[in-house]
Amino acid sequence: MSLNYDQAIEKYEPTLGLEVHVELNTKSKMFCGCATEFGAEPNTQTCPVCLGLPGALPVVNKTAIESSILIGLALNCSIAPFSRFARKNYFYPDMPKNFQTSQYDEPICINGFLDVEIESDEGNKVFRIEIERVHMEEDTGKSLHVGGSTGRIHGAEYSLLDYNRAGIPLVEIVTKIVPNTGKYAPQVARAYVAALRDILRGLKVSDVKMEQGSLRCDVNLSLAPSGSGELGTRSETKNVNSLRSVETAVSGEIVRQANRLQSGEKIVQETRHFLEESGETRPGRSKEKAEDYRYFPEPDLVPVVPDNKWIDELRKTLPEKPADRRKRLQSEWSVPEKEMTAMVNAELLDTVEETVKLGADPTKARSWWLGEISRIANERDVVATELISVTAVAQIINLINQGELTDKLARQVVDGVIAGEGTPAEVISKRGLKVVSDDGALMKAIEDAIAAQPDTAERVRGGNIPAAGALIGAVMKATGGQADAAKVRELLLKHLGQ
Amino acid sequence: MSIRNSAAEMAEALAKKEISAVELANQHYAQIEAVDKDVHAFLHLDKAGALAQAESIDKKRAAGEKLSPLAGVPLALKDVLVQKGVPTTCGSKMLEGWRPPYDATVVAKLKDAGIVILGKTNMDEFAMGSSTENSAYGPTHNPWDLTRIPGGSGGGSAAALAAFEAPLAIGTDTGGSIRQPAAVTATVGVKPTYGGVSRYGLVAFSSSLDQAGPCARTVLDTAMLHQSIAGFDPKDSTSINHAVPDVVAAAKKKDVKGLKIGIVKQLSGAGYQKGVENKFNDAVAELVKLGAEIVEVSCPNFEYALAAYYLIAPSECSSNLARFDSMRFGIRIGDDGSKGAEEVMNLTRQVGFGREVKRRIILGTYALSSGYYDAYYGSAQKVRTLIKRDFDAAFEKCDVLVSPTAPTTAFKIGEKSEDPLAMYLNDIATIPVNLAGVGGMSLPCGLADEDNLPVGFQIMSPAMKDDRMYLVGGALEAALLSKWGKPILDFAPRLAGSK
Numbered sequence: 001m002s003l004n005y006d007q008a009i010e011k012y013e014p015t016l017g018l019e020v021h022v023e024l025n026t027k028s029k030m031f032c033g034c035a036t037e038f039g040a041e042p043n044t045q046t047c048p049v050c051l052g053l054p055g056a057l058p059v060v061n062k063t064a065i066e067s068s069i070l071i072g073l074a075l076n077c078s079i080a081p082f083s084r085f086a087r088k089n090y091f092y093p094d095m096p097k098n099f100q101t102s103q104y105d106e107p108i109c110i111n112g113f114l115d116v117e118i119e120s121d122e123g124n125k126v127f128r129i130e131i132e133r134v135h136m137e138e139d140t141g142k143s144l145h146v147g148g149s150t151g152r153i154h155g156a157e158y159s160l161l162d163y164n165r166a167g168i169p170l171v172e173i174v175t176k177i178v179p180n181t182g183k184y185a186p187q188v189a190r191a192y193v194a195a196l197r198d199i200l201r202g203l204k205v206s207d208v209k210m211e212q213g214s215l216r217c218d219v220n221l222s223l224a225p226s227g228s229g230e231l232g233t234r235s236e237t238k239n240v241n242s243l244r245s246v247e248t249a250v251s252g253e254i255v256r257q258a259n260r261l262q263s264g265e266k267i268v269q270e271t272r273h274f275l276e277e278s279g280e281t282r283p284g285r286s287k288e289k290a291e292d293y294r295y296f297p298e299p300d301l302v303p304v305v306p307d308n309k310w311i312d313e314l315r316k317t318l319p320e321k322p323a324d325r326r327k328r329l330q331s332e333w334s335v336p337e338k339e340m341t342a343m344v345n346a347e348l349l350d351t352v353e354e355t356v357k358l359g360a361d362p363t364k365a366r367s368w369w370l371g372e373i374s375r376i377a378n379e380r381d382v383v384a385t386e387l388i389s390v391t392a393v394a395q396i397i398n399l400i401n402q403g404e405l406t407d408k409l410a411r412q413v414v415d416g417v418i419a420g421e422g423t424p425a426e427v428i429s430k431r432g433l434k435v436v437s438d439d440g441a442l443m444k445a446i447e448d449a450i451a452a453q454p455d456t457a458e459r460v461r462g463g464n465i466p467a468a469g470a471l472i473g474a475v476m477k478a479t480g481g482q483a484d485a486a487k488v489r490e491l492l493l494k495h496l497g498q
Numbered sequence: 499m500s501i502r503n504s505a506a507e508m509a510e511a512l513a514k515k516e517i518s519a520v521e522l523a524n525q526h527y528a529q530i531e532a533v534d535k536d537v538h539a540f541l542h543l544d545k546a547g548a549l550a551q552a553e554s555i556d557k558k559r560a561a562g563e564k565l566s567p568l569a570g571v572p573l574a575l576k577d578v579l580v581q582k583g584v585p586t587t588c589g590s591k592m593l594e595g596w597r598p599p600y601d602a603t604v605v606a607k608l609k610d611a612g613i614v615i616l617g618k619t620n621m622d623e624f625a626m627g628s629s630t631e632n633s634a635y636g637p638t639h640n641p642w643d644l645t646r647i648p649g650g651s652g653g654g655s656a657a658a659l660a661a662f663e664a665p666l667a668i669g670t671d672t673g674g675s676i677r678q679p680a681a682v683t684a685t686v687g688v689k690p691t692y693g694g695v696s697r698y699g700l701v702a703f704s705s706s707l708d709q710a711g712p713c714a715r716t717v718l719d720t721a722m723l724h725q726s727i728a729g730f731d732p733k734d735s736t737s738i739n740h741a742v743p744d745v746v747a748a749a750k751k752k753d754v755k756g757l758k759i760g761i762v763k764q765l766s767g768a769g770y771q772k773g774v775e776n777k778f779n780d781a782v783a784e785l786v787k788l789g790a791e792i793v794e795v796s797c798p799n800f801e802y803a804l805a806a807y808y809l810i811a812p813s814e815c816s817s818n819l820a821r822f823d824s825m826r827f828g829i830r831i832g833d834d835g836s837k838g839a840e841e842v843m844n845l846t847r848q849v850g851f852g853r854e855v856k857r858r859i860i861l862g863t864y865a866l867s868s869g870y871y872d873a874y875y876g877s878a879q880k881v882r883t884l885i886k887r888d889f890d891a892a893f894e895k896c897d898v899l900v901s902p903t904a905p906t907t908a909f910k911i912g913e914k915s916e917d918p919l920a921m922y923l924n925d926i927a928t929i930p931v932n933l934a935g936v937g938g939m940s941l942p943c944g945l946a947d948e949d950n951l952p953v954g955f956q957i958m959s960p961a962m963k964d965d966r967m968y969l970v971g972g973a974l975e976a977a978l979l980s981k982w983g984k985p986i987l988d989f990a991p992r993l994a995g996s997k
């Protein structure tokens with residue numbers, strides 16, 4: 001009989017460790033001047049340095065160092081006064097020099113932490129994730145193995161190599177082991193990656209697009225019998241590429257390892273690959289025979305020695321911490337937690353904030369951006385802010401608040417702006433969208449409706465208020481939707497003695 | 499004007515339009531044609547490229563454009579520096595047929611200076627060796643005695659100078675590869691301060707030791723070439739952002755009065771040929787006559803230099819040469835569609851790398867392995883620090899240090915090729931300079947009595963004080979020239995067919 005998650009977590013205590021690789025969004029690569037744009041034709045963003053041609057030498061990208069220091073500061077790390085690059089020697093066809101230039105025992109940032117909050121049975125709970133190190137390295141190229149059944153190098157007929165990605169600056173953020181998460185391990189892991197993503201986005205140092213691989217997560221997990229205080233053998237699940245997958249990978253590994261332990265088998269120290277479709281992991285190479293990377297200090301580079309003045313200047317540029325900002329906005333706008341999360345996940349928090357700054361009501365700003373506009377954006381597979389400007393949305397919301405537009409009319413204005421018919425004011429005048437607020441005209445329509453449905457009117461007079469809906473509907477229809485429904489309701493009820 | 503003139507004299511004749519750059523290049527190609535079948539200094543001649551460059555210089559000169567001092571003077575380039583579109587093999591089968599898509603910074607500077615690059619010179623494979631016997635394309639022969647080695651790894655560049663195939667050459671020096679060939683061919687070679695000349699485009703053997711430098715037949719020519727190739731390069735992180743000392747002025751000064759010259763106790767005695775020591779001492783006596791003050795200094799850690807070198811250099815080489823995997827450049831063996839990437843890589847390396855290169859890759863891989871790193875690579879780096887301190891202490895007491903460049907004169911081809919340790923000992927006096935990153939020059943100081951073969955005199959300067967080598971070298975060269983009555987290369991037997 002196999003254990004499910006709840007049973008697994010009752011018997012075993014998980015210990016987490018997370019390694020996050022972030023592709024920096026510097027204009028040029030880590031050690032050469034090549035462009036870093038995503039999606040270019042293969043091998044068009046290369047040069048002797050990132051192709052590892054004989055004789056070529058690396059030069060460190062200063063912006064990459066700056067970004068790394070910013071990340072370290074935002075994660076409460078100490079910035080090393082002296083750090084170095086090393087060579088990590090191993091063979092792989094998409095790694096041009098057959099060594100990766102990476103920081104090893106002398107990383108640029110050490111000993112930080114990040115607090116993350118999750119919803120627990122006892123309300124919100126904060127976990128402090130300790131950061132061991134933040135270090136710089138270069139990305140490898142990409143291989144495409146053609147032929148064969150597995151898409152892996154073994155069994156392939158041939159392989160295609162694209163070195164555009166080779167040498168793109170990467171920052172690796174490594175946590176210390178995260179103990180005592182208990183059954184919340186999957187949520188803690190997810191919350192950590194999400195919080196980290198928000199910080200990196202706020203720092204503007206990376207695109208942090210998990211689906212494009214600019215933020216990749218490796219999950220280390222081990223189990224020990226509950227209460228034993230031991231540390232079990234860990235597995236390392238590579239390339240978990242969405243927040244949901246982080247959660248699934250952790251819970252999946254807990255169940256898999258628990259069942260192995262339960263049936264008396266040992267956990268093998270190995271690298272596992274996360275399968276996005278099934279949410280399961282499959283074994284990769286075993287790490288029992290540890291690979292010897294023959295690290296040694298990179299002789300082609302000089303040590304990184306940032307002076308305190310530079311670090312202080314960078315510290316001054318740090319933006320408000322995402323968690324603080326979220327709390328601040330939530331209280332300023334009085335928005336429920338769930339809606340804040342929705343805005344963050346939809347990457348629309350900045351947009352909503354800008355709309356509010358232009359005078360729009362926060363609740364309406366949120367509901368327009370996340371509702372109607374996101375719906376159209378999803379249909380067309382574009383980003384919401386590409387459809388319509390913040391200014392236009394703010395104007396429309398303000399017109400609603402002034403009673404100049406109804407929600408229904410506003411939707412037409414949004415349509416018109418998106419269709420390129422001009423500013424909201426222009427769309428309103430071109431389409432003749434105006435709220436009918438003239439009481440006389442409305443009263444005429446109300447009387448017509450009552451005359452057409454005398455029975456309904458009688459029921460309303462008798463106290464059946466919900467029945468008024470049908471009459472209001474008729475009035476709205478008669479005015480072509482340009483009446484303010486609230487106003488119609490008010491006049492109608494008054495007219496019927498309610 | 500003849501090919502036996504100095505580069506400075508050639509430059510003057512060019513400036514006076516007594517000869518054109520095209521004529522000068524052709525004279526040298528004629529000499530190469532005549533003697534290189536015996537000497538084998540060159541691996542590749544870029545006649546079309548060289549003559550095009552010469553022609554463009556002649557046109558510019560005719561148009562009255564201001565040109566660099568060495569514009570139009572021919573040069574031989576060690577095949578370890580990449581030149582765009584011109585085959586670059588590093589003396590290895592591995593890179594057969596590879597034409598680099600870019601110029602080394604040194605090459606770009608040579609081109610900018612209007613220097614005419616005749617071709618690429620032979621060398622020990624990937625600069626690993628002291629005799630040029632480790633070239634995959636056959637050894638170079640010493641113009642003084644064709645049965646002997648021209649030194650290494652830059653034997654081709656030194657032999658080209660001594661055989662009058664070129665008046666200027668570029669070498670690279672990781673443990674003595676410029677200076678020891680200069681010593682055994684009676685030419686001049688300088689390893690500049692580490693970082694003084696860009697390494698960008700120098701195919702790396704040992705990154706923390708490699709240094710490109712100038713070679714010529716006179717101290718002044720060497721200084722002029724030094725001036726043309728030195729200086730900060732943003733493409734080389736280890737390049738020094740500091741003004742290049744005025745080496746040309748130093749070479750011309752010829753005044754060593756009051757200068758303190760240190761003789762390194764550890765670089766003499768056991769292992770040094772008698773005739774080498776005698777000629778070295780005679781040269782020191784000349785310096786005394788010129789008014790220099792001689793100080794004996796002790797550098798106790800030099801004793802460990804060779805051992806440290808043979809851990810650091812192979813370690814770095816094992817990593818630097820990993821890129822030769824048959825994937826992107828050079829030869830590929832066994833790719834018949836039935837073998838995997840690693841198998842093809844193995845087959846390629848079996849054929850592509852020679853014995854000495856394999857030996858050093860294995861040595862370095864071992865020295866860097868986990869569990870051995872501290873004992874080998876780590877200890878070697880500590881020795882390196884101690885050697886630097888020895889130099890620092892010695893330079894407190896004197897302006898330059900001197901020693902014989904190599905412990906012996908040129909040995910016979912084949913004599914030491916089965917005994918790597920004996921071969922390694924050739925670099926015993928040159929290696930400390932690389933480990934400390936200071937400057938080193940070799941210039942001829944006579945012929946050994948027992949074999950009538952050239953002896954090299956080494957001058958070592960503190961980092962970034964390269965001008966001191968030229969100051970002492972220029973003065974000593976002038977004194978010896980007046981003593982001998984004619985340039986030392988005029989004592990060499992004439993090569994068959996030589997112009």
Ligand SMILES: [Zn+2]
Nearest residue numbers: 032034047050
């Ligand atoms: Zn590049």
